[in-house]
Amino acid sequence: MTLKPAYLVADIGTGNVRVAIADTSGTILGVASGDMRYEKDVHYPESIFFDPNALWVQIKNLAKDALAQAGPVTVTAITATSQREGIVALDGAGNPLLGMPNIDHRGREWEGATPDKHEIYALTGRYPTSLFSALKLVGLRNRRPEIWQKVSAIVSISDWAQYMFGGKLGYEHSQASETLLYDVARGEWSERLCAKFGLNASLLPSLVHSGSILGRVLPETARELGIADSAVVVVGGSDTQLAIMSMAPSVEDIVIVSGTTTPIIKIASHYLTDPHERTWTNRHTDNASFLLEANAGVTGLNYQRLKEIFYPNEPYEQIETEVAAIRDTHCVAALGSLLAGEQAPLTRGGFVFNTPVSHQLSRAHFVWATLWDIACSIAENYQVLREVARHDRDYVWMCGGGVQSKLLRQFIANLLGKKVMIRTNYRQASVSGGVVVCNNASGIPNSAPRTLEVTEPDGDAIYAGWYEDWKCARRAFKSSH
Structure with a gap:
């Protein structure tokens, strides 16, 4: 009997890690998930880390669970x-030394010492902050020399x-975009950028x-x-x-990815940046396009935590x-989301x-x-994107777990005055x-999932x-701190 071909996809997010088994049409046959486990690094005011060895054990256990759910299949590709x-961070033998997640800010103390910030923005498409990998490495070097002296290579989590899985090391371009060490327009590592942070390109x-x-x-x-x-x-890329x-959007479309954070992204055919340095510009995993981004910061995570407090057991x-059913504003929230036009985040x-x-x-x-706070933050960031690059289409796409809320849509x-469209695969x-990338590697054509629902502005x-x-409310919180 010939078993159905399938792919194993490991998805390591900020809050969760999951492994899914899916067939070539994208139908998910089995999925298992668990929480990402972090520890506080007491050497820094704002630092957390994870143990890569423990994460690898977790990934393998989740893979076994997902495979058991999927039943008899032949896994032909893994990504x-x-x-x-x-x-x-890896040592010379390829063993992991330390895992530093996106929410690790061990480099915050050295942000101010970063030279030539405007030049860095021009080359990398992002203003240098401790969110990005280079400043994590600066923080590690400056305060944890006992670890730093063992570091031989760094690599993205995916x-x-x-x-x-395969024993071969490489750095995918969309992930490299997030390091501050990669020339986004040229699509290559930059010795010049490495020198600005005192890091060796090796x-x-x-x-x-x-x-x-x-x-x-x-x-x-x-x-x-x-x-x-x-x-x-198969090489995957950033989530x-x-x-x-x-x-399956088109160039010039805008896609809102509603997860732990909420990137609002316009697909562009060429490299472009914001004269006011408010947006990010990334390489896309289609290996052709660029992504212009304004990010609303932590959003979905706020919603999940409020659900745990007020609706711990309810669906x-x-x-x-x-x-x-609410038609009043007895309560308004400002929960720390990011606005691209602000000089400092709401803390x-x-x-x-x-x-x-x-x-x-x-x-x-x-x-x-909380939902209204997320929506307003998205709207503010969308307006910044429109200032940098026009968006004349009458719709936006949305995907991610947060999209399951019809009210949020x-x-x-x-707020945008645009139709909000979702596809059948929006949650996964x-x-x-x-x-898609496994099909590309296998020479199997991809077909766009169908549009599931269109939410029209109601003009209220x-x-x-x-x-x-x-x-x-947001101004009040910002002025009080």
């Missing part, structure tokens, strides 16, 4: 996608996972394109997982880029029903409501306020993107007043 900006592995084949899975890994050792390891690929459908936020506390104030108001449609978009005038309430 990985991950959070951007995160890196793994590229590290592929290295663990730390950087050879660049590899998404969709290329690194080699075969290691025999010992194949045996442990119970898959054929003929499976190839945002793969999610966008899975939506999303019940939350949506209660929240959709302390909260909820604003009238006192004494009204008997009408309910748990649904707090979740409503309606909020965004009304990064995994679907992994299927009440939204303008709510928007002003949100702006006032």
Whole structure:
């Protein structure tokens, strides 16, 4: 009996890690997930790390669970996608020394010492901050010399996972865009940028394109997982880029990826940057396009944590029903999301409501306020993108777990004055993107998933007043700190 061919996709996000088994059409046959596990690094005011060895064990265990769910299949290809900006440091033997996620800010103390910030922006498409990999390395070098002296190479988290599966090291271009050491327009590592941070370019592995084949899975890994050792390891890329690929958008489209954070991205045919240095410019995993981005920061994570507090056991459908019934602003939130036009992020936020506390104030108001905060932050960042590059189309695409909220989609449609469109694969978009790159590597044509739903702006005038309430709340929190 010939078994159905399938792909194994490891997806290592900021909050969760999951492994999915999917067939060549993108149908998910099995998926297992768990929390990303972080520890605080006490050597820095704002630093967390993860143990790559423990993460590898977790990935393999999740893979076994997903394979068991999938039933009899032949895994023909393996790929990985991950959070951007995160890196793994390796020693000379290829053993992991330390995992530094995107939310690790061990380099914050040295941001001010970064020279030639405007030149760095021109070359990398992003203003240098501790979010990006180079400053994580500066922080590691300056305060943890006992680790730094052992570092022989650094690699993105998805590229590290592929290295663990197949034993071949490479750095994919969309992930390299996040390092501050990569010339985004030229598509190559930059000795000039490395010198600005005092880093040796020998730390950087050879660049590899998404969709290329690194080699075969290691025999010992194949045996442990119970898959054929003929499976190839395919270069994936960053989770945002793969999610966008899975939506099959066109150049000039805008895609909003609603996850732990919310990138708002315009697909461009050429390298462009913002004269005011508010946006990021990235390489795309289609190996041809560029992505102009404004990012609303931590959004979906706020919603998830509020759900755990107010609706710990209730399904999303019940939350949506209660929240959709609200037609007042008894509660407004400003929860630390990012606005591209602001010089500094909101570091302390909260909820604003009238006192004494009204008997009408309910748990649904707090979740409503959180969704409205996300929508308003997206709208503000969208306007910045429009200032940098026009967007004349009457729609935007959305994908990611946050999109399951119909109310959020309606909020965004009304604030942007655009149709919000989602496809059938919106919830597992990064995994679907992994299927796309495996198909590309295997010579199998991809077909765009069908459009699932279109949310039209409803023209309700009440939204303008709510928007002003949100702006006032945000200004109040910013002025108090």
